[in-house]
Amino acid sequence: MDKKSLKKAQEIIEETMKQEGLSRRDALKIMGIGAAAATIGGGSISEAKAASSNKKAKIVIVGGGAGGIMAAARLRRAAPNAKIILIAPNEIHLYQPGQIFMAAGLYKEDDIRRKNADFIPDGVEWIKDEVKFFDPDNNLVETAKNKKIKYDFLVVATGLQYDYERIQGMSKDLVGQKGISSVYLNNPVKGTAKGGVVTWEWFKQLRKEAEKRDPNNPLHVICTQPSTPIKCGGAPQKILYLSDDMLRGNSPLGGKDIHKNAKYTFTKKGGKLFGIPAYNKTLVDLTKDYANITDAFGHDLIAIDADKKIATFEHTYTVKGEWDPDLEEYDMIEKKEKVEMPYDFIHVVPPMKGVDAVANSEISWQKGSAKGWMEADRYTLQHRRYKNVFGIGDILGIPLGKTGGSARHHGPILQENLVSVMEGKEPTAKFDGYTVCPLKTQYGKIMLAEFNYDGPAPTFSFLDPSKPRWIWWVFDLYMLKPMYWNLMLRGLM
Numbered sequence: 001m002d003k004k005s006l007k008k009a010q011e012i013i014e015e016t017m018k019q020e021g022l023s024r025r026d027a028l029k030i031m032g033i034g035a036a037a038a039t040i041g042g043g044s045i046s047e048a049k050a051a052s053s054n055k056k057a058k059i060v061i062v063g064g065g066a067g068g069i070m071a072a073a074r075l076r077r078a079a080p081n082a083k084i085i086l087i088a089p090n091e092i093h094l095y096q097p098g099q100i101f102m103a104a105g106l107y108k109e110d111d112i113r114r115k116n117a118d119f120i121p122d123g124v125e126w127i128k129d130e131v132k133f134f135d136p137d138n139n140l141v142e143t144a145k146n147k148k149i150k151y152d153f154l155v156v157a158t159g160l161q162y163d164y165e166r167i168q169g170m171s172k173d174l175v176g177q178k179g180i181s182s183v184y185l186n187n188p189v190k191g192t193a194k195g196g197v198v199t200w201e202w203f204k205q206l207r208k209e210a211e212k213r214d215p216n217n218p219l220h221v222i223c224t225q226p227s228t229p230i231k232c233g234g235a236p237q238k239i240l241y242l243s244d245d246m247l248r249g250n251s252p253l254g255g256k257d258i259h260k261n262a263k264y265t266f267t268k269k270g271g272k273l274f275g276i277p278a279y280n281k282t283l284v285d286l287t288k289d290y291a292n293i294t295d296a297f298g299h300d301l302i303a304i305d306a307d308k309k310i311a312t313f314e315h316t317y318t319v320k321g322e323w324d325p326d327l328e329e330y331d332m333i334e335k336k337e338k339v340e341m342p343y344d345f346i347h348v349v350p351p352m353k354g355v356d357a358v359a360n361s362e363i364s365w366q367k368g369s370a371k372g373w374m375e376a377d378r379y380t381l382q383h384r385r386y387k388n389v390f391g392i393g394d395i396l397g398i399p400l401g402k403t404g405g406s407a408r409h410h411g412p413i414l415q416e417n418l419v420s421v422m423e424g425k426e427p428t429a430k431f432d433g434y435t436v437c438p439l440k441t442q443y444g445k446i447m448l449a450e451f452n453y454d455g456p457a458p459t460f461s462f463l464d465p466s467k468p469r470w471i472w473w474v475f476d477l478y479m480l481k482p483m484y485w486n487l488m489l490r491g492l493m
Helices: 003-020 024-031 043-047 066-078 098-103 194-210 235-247 277-290 404-422 470-488
Strands: 058-062 083-087 092-094 113-115 124-127 131-135 140-143 148-150 153-156 160-162 219-224 262-268 293-297 299-305 310-324 329-342 345-347 352-354 389-391 435-442 445-452
Touching: 058 066, 066 083, 066 153, 066 404, 066 470, 098 194, 098 235, 153 404, 194 219, 194 235, 194 345, 219 235, 219 329, 235 262, 235 277, 235 345, 235 435, 277 293, 277 435, 277 445, 389 404, 404 435, 404 470, 435 470, 445 470
Parallel strands: 058 083, 058 153, 083 124, 153 389, 219 262, 219 345, 262 293, 262 299
Antiparallel strands: 092 113, 131 140, 140 148, 160 352, 299 310, 310 329, 435 445
């Protein structure tokens, strides 16, 4: 942690204790720089051993994001005699969770950018190229520059890709224009985070226009969530709540409370704000308290007319059919219709999918809802058919885990299991599905939603995890980023 962040964290400990009613011991346990902070979600990690092997092998890692860099750091230490090759085109590394704080006016783009070279371990060969073809039957990958690279073991860490064009009339070029924003938009290869920059401008323009309205003629703001799996599943709601709170005067923009001058609609295909009941209740109560937010469940954005400012949704709903005397219940019939919603401002979260090179190869799931994502055992992270292939991060086609916190937990599981296979053993370390979503419910408060395959999985059990707290805001804003740079990417946590 840099000195500025450390000083700030230390300054707020006393205030945190007052706000949360914590004892000094509990506050220091949470805010402690180092060991206590690094324990967030320790379940999966504690189960993995510091496995190592002296065997010679060629390990190829595809992808230079968080997953790929962590895998390189861990495997370099765990397999000192292995030849490790990292294939990734990006010179710049982005701390992608920071794009939400950029959107909120609290980070600048330079705050989330570092040189990738600073994190690639000594002894790891870096090929600045992109894999275009996976051939697991012949243990090789082919790059965009027509290089064919053989491997003994493969780690797939490609991340995912945004599919803006799946929405009719939508494109990346529209982000930042005509009332449209999308915090997700970035270019890791070029090292730009346009989504964070543009969404802060969207916040400012939203406030400027709301100042011209009144409760009888409010702005209509739509925030969407697609039907596909997405990275950081809470991000669509973070923009919803933070932009609303900005209108209440609680952002760096300040100003008087004008939130009644805007009406929000949050759309998603599912029927709940959050899959875990306790977390869902908090968010449902929150939207009721805010009053100017309406949840439109069963709505999936399929088209947008940027000039007319009309969004079209596929609305899925059920109606009661005929009575079934055998089952003694009514048949429920699913219906679909198209619904148009005019808007003044819209925040679009794009549909997401596995990168093409994975989706079009034999290492992807070939059928079902996971088609296009890497086929892997949900516990061992090992490919189910190609036993010398492992995955880490967003590309994995497993039920949970498209967050940076999940990737951190993938790391030690991947390390132990890959080393076990190198040694001719069966993989035994198990990923428990740990996922963490620091859901920003307003400026200054976060609900730290931690969960795994079995349900809620709070690290600090003495705090109700469903309650939004200032202490988690402090932790996220001041501590997670330096922990990411200095510990997580180096495979030290």
